[in-house]
Amino acid sequence: MNYSVWSLLRGALSGHRHWLPAWRTPTPKRTYDVLIVGGGGHGLATAYYLAKNHGISNVAVIERGWIGGGNTGRNTTIVRSNYLYPQSARLYDFSLKLYEGLSRALNFNIMLSQRGLVALAHSRHDLDSMSRWVNAMQMNGIAAELLTREQVGTLAPALDMSLQARFPVLGGLAQRRAGTARHDAVAWGYARAASALGVDIIQNCEVTGFVKRADGRVLGLDTSGGRILADRVGIAAAGHSSVLAKLAGFRLPVTSYALQAMVTEPIKPLLDTVILSPGAGAYVSQSDKGEMVIGAGLDLFPSYAQRGSFAVTQGVLAATLALFPSFGRLRLLRQWAGIVDVVHDSSPIIGPTPVPGLYINCGWGTGGFKAIPVGGWTLAHVLATGANHELAEPFQLQRFITGRFVDEAAASGIAH
Amino acid sequence: MMQLNCPWCGPRDENEFACGGSSHIARPGLAASDQVWGEYLFFRDNPKGVHRERWRHVQGCGQWFNVARHTVTHEVLSVYAVTDAPPKLG
């Protein structure tokens, strides 16, 4: 059933009784070609691209809770590809390009709003770093601009533009194609399209163990809903990657942290672009419903609790008010946290694990949402062909042994 | 915001401390293989359960100490010296 204004009209006449389930809820088969652990954006996208790109639809997505309930439903919905190293730039820009066609591809409006993103410079040193960043992006074939103070001021008039501000705005790095997308819609869109192509989506089904052959090769999963066999298994469980790795008998260079996000009560439009300030320690955008969506750095101790520390919330909001003093009287409506899988060089791991037949997509840390399409595309590729997609080649587990990091965070300069 | 019981200064709010990651990780010598060295630096249990980690009371006495903490409930089961072996937890 196609989603369109006409289908809505037909619905209006029939009390909307004609709509079919967005995704099926089948009873799980005993065997599949491929099993995917994790029903978030990456897992659902992997299933979709397996069916769409590789014609493999005898696939099941095994989700512990409800689809899109993990980080996919807990992030600040920003999509961008302003990365410095060619390997990362290609990866994230491929994802942004997929996002640009996703509403049509999935026939599901993900509300991709390319309203632009501006990273703020508060010192001449910041401007120098941004100059490197912009030039590197252009070298990678990604449009990016250095903005003057005045240009930033017109894009985000709510910013404190006085030169006496605690974080004076001296300019910014802009990626016009960046912006936001509705996170739930990405998960549901992929789920609906994958289900339509034959993929089974199984919720409320927790993986309790891996079934292995004598030689260690993976044969399937033990779950709260019984044993399910498959030739290949892909893990896309973000913050829970280590939990699954342990079940499969290996360790990852991953530590799970709470990453907070929060929204204010909805108000009339006040901010029409995404503002990032690494220096002040906060980033802000306004949702289509009118809520200010605010995020920042990690709670810096390992945690699987989707709550977050109040002291960090205070720091994030103080940073936000340092940038946007006029938000002071708005009220915080909701605060929560995702569990993000952080690795040393804040770049992903997409490829084989020490267990033959078991592949993993993790390590996205604080930047997983923007990478859902490419994470799915590349994990699907290795699951289907057994060989890494060329975009994923630089992002293997082995780099933590050889030292060939792709350290984006570090490249933007340690504190100076 | 947690409250940690610094062995010297007593219970203090979490924003006075800094977490130093997992404890009880033996440091291999120069002769270690790349694999062993890589695992020492980066590979962790990252348990969803009791985690033995070390904290420093940065804005207090400046001392490091070990904590056994549950990474979901944040319940602190034990606080013990950096040089102590991990206690058996009931």
Place this chain on the structure above:
Amino acid sequence: MSAQRLKAPAGAWIDRSRRVTFTFNGVRLTGFQGDTLAAALLANDVRLVGRSFKLHRPRGIYSCGIEEPTGLVDVGRGARRTANVRATLIPIHENLVAQSVNCWPSVGWDLAALIGGFAALLPAGFYYKTFKWPSWHLFEPTIRRMAGLGRGSGQSDPDRYEEVAAETDVLIVGGGVAGLSAAVAAAQAGAKTTLLASGAIPGGALGWRGDVEATELLEKARRLGVRLHSRTMAFGIYDHNLVCACETIMPDGSDAASGGVLRERLWKIRARAVIAATGAFERPMVFPDNDRPGVMLAGAAEKYAHAFGVACGQRVVIAANSDSAYAVAKSLRDVGVNVLAVVDRRPPAMIRADSCDGVRAIAGAAIGSVSGTRAVRGCTVIPLGGKPERLQCDLILSAGGHAPTVHLHSQAGGKLRWLDESAMFVPDGPAPGMASVGACAGVFSRGAAADHAAEVGNALARGLAPPPAPIGGASDERVRGTMGRGVSGAGRSLPGTHVPGTPGKQFVDLQNDVTLDDVALAARENYRSVEHLKRYTTTGMGTDQGKTSNINALVAMGECTEREPAQVGTTRFRPPFSPVTLGLIAGRRVGALYRPRKHLPAHAWHEAHGAWFEDFGDWRRPAAYPLAGESLEAAAQRETAIVRKTAGLFDGSPLGKLEVFGPDAARFLDLMYVGTMSTLAVGQARYGLLLNENGTVMDDGIVARLGEQHYWLNTSSAGVDRTAASFEEWLQCEYVDFKVAVTPVTSRWANVTVAGPRAWDWLAAAGFDPALAPDSMKHMTLRESALDGVPLRVLRASFSGELGYEVNLPADHASALLERLWAYADRYGAALYGVEALQVMRVEKGYIHIGTDTDGTTLPGDIGFARAMDRKAAEFVGRRSLLRPAATDPDRLQLVGLTPADGKTLLPVGAQIAASPPPALTEGHVTSSYLSPELGRPVALAMLTRGSQRTGERVRVHHLGTTIEADVVKPPFIDPAGKRVHG
């Protein structure tokens, strides 16, 4: 028939002698002191207050408290304008200004209300199904303008907020009979007890009843030393029983003093044990058009009548699913309000026989329709199986049952269970460190609640486990309260109240316009999880956070999917319990008090001498000392030329400074630095590089030996805290038996640097000890000295490449030394120079600056320190990582010098080096670049793939679309032999 004031004694909270005028939507109205804005509006018969979020349907006042979904207004003027405030929570005061939200041009004639006509086209989630062609960007601006309720002030908040930390043994949240009983019991058991109440104390259902027992409890609590905080709303419970609460000092819309006032106070209370006594919300009934202004909660109408003396209507129909309807009916009748009928959805068997004396009860019946769009004019009642009856009423009250306020219990990790007979979720046992009492625990009968609360207070005060709640629900017999009517027992309630199949919009979430049809659609499209239901239909995502909508939504979903409410479950309760001002959470961390800047000891002196200050990390430092009309760059060029020609004066106080002492100090520093420090003689100094375990260059600086066991360390100003912390970690966690003390002394010692060919002459003229002269004190030597009794540590070192003296002296004497030296400046034509000039000079010398030329991937070999590592066979931090394949990769980026081919064009910092213009594979980037006054041409440093083997090569440098040719050279650009520094 309009709402109007009731005669005294109705109106316990208002002062009829003090009239108050306020304006609503530009119209001047009057109320009494003690009225809330909602009460005053109702008293003035203002029914239409706002417009709903999606369909812009007319909305009125729905409740009398914190759960208000629709009576939202913007209050206050100018910078004090506050958006989305609940009219039910604002006490009116003279010239309060309030406006409806989400309507244009006016709440009466809202253009967007035309949407209501297309409601059929706009079911839940319609926007996922359309707006895709040509692209969402076409539709988004319009949708954004129509969304968003109130309007922010657009100015920074003039008012102030403060934060207070407190500790207590037992913390009680809620000021009703249960809360007070628990507090008294806890205090009697000797516990330090604190009680918070969001409104007045006694609060909850007792607030306006002149409840004798409650007042006695309050007195007893005061006598026992319970700390009582009224108007303090607990909005969150965090790790280890930290409860955060917002105390309202100056309520919204009060324009008191012209300057800022202390508006709200954040309480951060660490409690050994917490007792929630937060009562329950009333559940709305679900029937067609149950969103019209004039449909309200029954308890709210009762409170408006008794507390504010306002009859919300003259002819009342109560739609009931709970015994509480009858208590409200009699209570309204007592103040002269005509209650036409109680339309009780429950079958006769579930209705208590003695409850409806004198009130017409229509059992097993439901409301079929409501007439009137901007105000209720009547309704039809459909007895199940009987023929519809029309009632002329102007007020329809919902008494749908109770929803215990389990938010804090759930935030603290407590579980919930479904009580079928009373159709509500109650706590399933205690949460960690927390117990629930009274209505929020499901204990509704007054006596049982008070007794249980006292037992819990006593138990928690003594550190014992709290006794379970005697949850009665229907089977709980009604205890006759000492003051006549008891708090309504929970009684028996049906889970679902709507009549399947009746046409018309039956609202579940009044603010976000979510109807039963939307819930059915969500079920039909398989958005069946309660979390999917919430996100797909947006029920419960409004500013009231589902306080009046969650239960009806999940019960409706249960009915659509053949599941019990317990199986559907509730969504996660997230802080805050009710929206809280951002400024309150930030507290005093506003402006300069957020992440304080660091200033030089001699800041004032520099200011007086024309310094141009900039931020360098958290430090505020002179970038240069521009003369009148001089640009920053021109000033730096002038300053550099003077230093090279004669001498310059520089304040280096932010330089990191550590004293390292102990018998194992030498051995320890060898383990920390790439180079060897144990071989330094006393007085000798050496440049050192610090890595992290992964081999990355983290910090650098000079190490000097003060004594056999005593070292002086300079590090970068940004790196000193990280380096000191790293040393402490190695000493306390790895080299635990080393005897080494690391003491940061950055703020103790100011650093006045004199550099240039005449540097020593200048110092000598100013009276410095001749023993410091260049010929008797070699480069890279540290001497302890004195000047007029002030102790000095003088280090001959140079970041400029000229003869240099760094005079470290106690910070209080910095200005005096600068002043003293400045007096001789003219004699040598010397100048003050800032950070910018220092950067020009260090680039001319090819010296790196950590964090500018290096980043988080740079290894020592990349910046020319490969040789140092080979000579040192011993272990040091990071060494093992330098043996990994990546570290020995020939294609690594390495530091090189660059000069423009044309000798004129400044190479832009951050420009990329590549064979062809973008897009192309980058081979490196320019890290530092300045015009060299001495050479009269630009000089630059860059990181370049295989840089050390490409000296002399011509490369292309690309910046924002321009391409510049440059030649790879080997720095330094000036005085390669380093003759000047040795003076």
Place this chain on the structure above:
Amino acid sequence: MADTLTREATIEADGLRVSVDLAVHIASLRYFNADGVFAAAVRSVVGMALPGVLQAAMGPASWGAGAFTLAWRSPTETLLLGVDGERFSNVVAALADAGEGCVVDQSGGFRVLRVCGERVFDLLARLGGSASAPKIGEGRRSRLADVTVLALCVRPEETLLIVDRVYAEHLLTWIRETAADFATP
């Protein structure tokens, strides 16, 4: 603007008086054994034993008359405070070669704020955590106004706040704003 703290920078409020004491000499006593050779030297030279954990002690002579105060800062560090510059330098010199420890003169690196009045506790509760307020004879290093401050109490109704010089202005501003709202209940 920055470090223009003068003696007159006093703050008055309801039950509170805060002043800056510029003339205090401060040294870090560092040692590897709290009751070893160095500790014995301190007892003899300063006339007081090294204070126990979280303890702070004032010498026999009153504060004004050049007595010393010792405040525990960590298991390997105690702060020595004194107002008489000459006696202070003699002590620093005498301890210089006491062995198994060292003296690091920090004078000028810290600022000392003297907080008097019966509402000291209310002030500290508005600057930091609830564990920051020292009882008499205590020295507690904690987070106040987001920066690290050693609060020590050697006399009733008088608490000294010892803060790094670069944060003194920040702490004073935070206190000034808090004191301005002190009268609001």
